[in-house]
Amino acid sequence: MSNIKEVIESIIRRPGVFIDETKLYPEYVPEVLPHREEQLKQLTKMFKHVIVSPGSSSGRVVLYGSLGTGKTATAISFGRVMCRIANERGIKLKYVHVNCASVKGALPVLREIKNQLGLSIPDRGLGLLEFVQALLKELDLNDLYAIVTLDEFDTVLTSFKAEDRYVLLRFYDVFHSEVLRLNFIYISRMKPHEIAKVLDEVSGGYVLRNTIVFNAYRARELYDILKYRAEEAFQPGVVGDEVFEYIANLIGVDTGGDGNARKALAILYAAGKLAEKEIEEGRATRVLVDHVRAVSVREDVSLVHVLDSLNYLNLHQLLLLKAIALELKSSGEDFVSIGTVESIYRKLCTEIGVEPRKHTQVYYYVSELANRGIIMVRKSLKGRRGRSSYVSFGAAPLDSLLNALNRAIALRRELGE
Ligand SMILES: Nc1ncnc2c1ncn2[C@@H]1O[C@H](COP(=O)(O)OP(=O)(O)OP(=O)(O)O)[C@@H](O)[C@H]1O
Numbered sequence: 001m002s003n004i005k006e007v008i009e010s011i012i013r014r015p016g017v018f019i020d021e022t023k024l025y026p027e028y029v030p031e032v033l034p035h036r037e038e039q040l041k042q043l044t045k046m047f048k049h050v051i052v053s054p055g056s057s058s059g060r061v062v063l064y065g066s067l068g069t070g071k072t073a074t075a076i077s078f079g080r081v082m083c084r085i086a087n088e089r090g091i092k093l094k095y096v097h098v099n100c101a102s103v104k105g106a107l108p109v110l111r112e113i114k115n116q117l118g119l120s121i122p123d124r125g126l127g128l129l130e131f132v133q134a135l136l137k138e139l140d141l142n143d144l145y146a147i148v149t150l151d152e153f154d155t156v157l158t159s160f161k162a163e164d165r166y167v168l169l170r171f172y173d174v175f176h177s178e179v180l181r182l183n184f185i186y187i188s189r190m191k192p193h194e195i196a197k198v199l200d201e202v203s204g205g206y207v208l209r210n211t212i213v214f215n216a217y218r219a220r221e222l223y224d225i226l227k228y229r230a231e232e233a234f235q236p237g238v239v240g241d242e243v244f245e246y247i248a249n250l251i252g253v254d255t256g257g258d259g260n261a262r263k264a265l266a267i268l269y270a271a272g273k274l275a276e277k278e279i280e281e282g283r284a285t286r287v288l289v290d291h292v293r294a295v296s297v298r299e300d301v302s303l304v305h306v307l308d309s310l311n312y313l314n315l316h317q318l319l320l321l322k323a324i325a326l327e328l329k330s331s332g333e334d335f336v337s338i339g340t341v342e343s344i345y346r347k348l349c350t351e352i353g354v355e356p357r358k359h360t361q362v363y364y365y366v367s368e369l370a371n372r373g374i375i376m377v378r379k380s381l382k383g384r385r386g387r388s389s390y391v392s393f394g395a396a397p398l399d400s401l402l403n404a405l406n407r408a409i410a411l412r413r414e415l416g417e
Pocket residue numbers: 025026027028029030032033034035036065066067068069070071072073074189214225229261262265308311
């Protein structure tokens with residue numbers, strides 16, 4: 001038997017699989033975005049005035065493309081670099097990113113913009129018009145400019161009142177100002193003709209004048225993305241090119257997949273975690289195509305599906321998912337009863353100091369999550385009495401799922417939901 005010191009030292013000496021696995025987390029925004037140079041160039045052309053003649057006009061552009069095509073990541077890195085360049089030239093520019101799926105109405109969106117800009121305007125008691133007047137005044141007083149991304153804008157298009165939509169789409173036509181300090185990036189998964197359908201002709205034509213398309217990634221592109229992200233996340237030499245190639249072909253839009261980079265990265269991450277475990281047990285030495293095969297057919301399809309959904313679920317739906325995952329984990333069962341899940345959900349709410357939703361609302365959320373295919377519901381279980389319903393995630397790896405949920409919940413809390 002080896003002594004404790006030897007055990008500890010042997011583990012420390014072992015290089016491990018990851019340098020920094022957080023670099024593969026879905027919300028991490030990398031410094032470089034391979035195959036999005038063209039979109040960055042177009043964005044720069046449309047927002048050039050912010051640097052060259054700030055305040056002369058207000059930029060507006062729609063980014064559209066299917067799931068996981070880099071829209072959010074591109075907007076954030078564009079904003080980041082633009083601010084750096086502006087600040088070097090003495091222009092006070094800030095970048096603001098609002099997830100519209102978790103806010104209802106134009107006023108809450110504008111409040112969120114104000115918060116992220118760090119302006120001091122009281123939230124309570126002001127109507128939309130007064131609030132915007134105060135906002136414009138504060139911007140002038142601080143000589144501040146902003147690039148504002150309204151992410152998950154489909155929520156605004158499909159579920160906001162027409163006048164709220166109008167305010168967010170045609171801000172400076174509704175509120176007049178000498179200096180145009182706010183610029184807008186709208187992110188959508190709808191195609192231009194679908195967007196046009198939900199808007200009236202005037203707003204539709206107006207907003208769709210500038211659009212940038214994010215095509216689903218082809219295998220060749222995913223290969224480069226995976227390789228680059230892996231360089232940041234994994235120890236050198238732990239993942240071979242054949243692994244990137246395999247995942248790229250699985251997901252590439254030209255090779256039968258849906259071209260979703262988030263999915264490709266989640267599979268790479270899950271394969272890395274599986275390999276890590278096997279390496280610790282001495283059963284493998286690096287990440288292999290076999291690991292990818294195992295996670296992509298067996299379990300992680302449901303994980304990826306949940307990851308894809310995290311953006312547009314609200315805080316309470318996320319807490320419910322967490323309650324389900326916790327109960328599945330601690331009970332070791334395939335399905336768990338909704339009653340138990342609900343009581344765990346209440347406990348989670350109390351822990352973070354939010355008011356739990358009422359029973360009927362919880363049931364509504366559960367059926368909504370089931371309709372979206374995120375969870376599975378069964379009315380009764382063999383061998384168990386009673387008429388309770390049971391829920392499950394399928395075979396998703398619960399630890400990765402809980403990590404992702406915790407991060408999403410923390411993010412929502414930061415956004416003040
Ligand atoms: N070109 C790229 N290079 C490196 N990583 C990328 C690239 N494109 C996307 N990613 C990564 O893939 C994941 C998904 O990208 P992102 O969140 O930007 O997609 P999206 O288009 O906003 O999707 P959704 O419509 O689902 O919100 C992120 O983790 C992102 O960092």
